[in-house]
Amino acid sequence: MLDMLGMRIKERRKQKGFTLKQIEQLTGISNGNLSEIERGIKTPSLSSLVKIVNVLECSTDDLIFGENESGFMGSKISVSEREATFLSALRELDTDDQDEIMDLIEVKIRRKKRLAKSSASEVTATSETA
Structure with a gap:
């Protein structure tokens, strides 16, 4: 130890x-x-x-x-190790750069949710017509 x-x-x-x-x-x-x-x-x-x-x-x-x-x-x-590496790298940046990275993450999350919602709508529309 x-x-x-x-x-x-x-x-x-x-x-x-x-x-x-x-x-x-x-x-x-x-x-x-x-x-x-x-x-x-x-x-x-x-x-x-x-x-x-x-x-x-x-x-x-x-x-x-x-x-x-x-x-x-x-x-x-x-x-995870990857997440820990990301957080360590994020800490190396100044506050403005960290904010920029967070803004980018928020954009990616919104896009993912929008795509998931769109896919769910397509599945519902397909099952209603069948």
């Missing part, structure tokens, strides 16, 4: 684009200790773990149990 915690910390750090040196500067945890935590040699103290999750913007559950077991980012919602 300890090596999984370290692996998840390292994976999240890389997702966020941080080097060990940057995490050291942001948390005060030495580069050597961080490396040993990531390799599963050391267990982070509770205060160190809190510092790490704050910098990496995730929950302790995500790092301890993994996203698939606890839900994405501490939520109880199950998220």
Whole structure:
């Protein structure tokens, strides 16, 4: 379990684009200790773990149990790997770009509903004439 915690910390750090040196500067945890935590040699103290999750913007559950077991980012919602990748990428964008992506998603959803409604109408019309 300890090596999984370290692996998840390292994976999240890389997702966020941080080097060990940057995490050291942001948390005060030495580069050597961080490396040993990531390799599963050391267990982070509770205060160190809190510092790490704050910098990496995730929950302790995500790092301890993994996203698939606890839900994405501490939520109880199950998220596929593709969805998690999408959400992580979305977080990299500024607010205006995120809004633009959300507008596009809303357009796609409306189109899908309109097509589904149209298909349902065609099925009803066909069964009434038969």
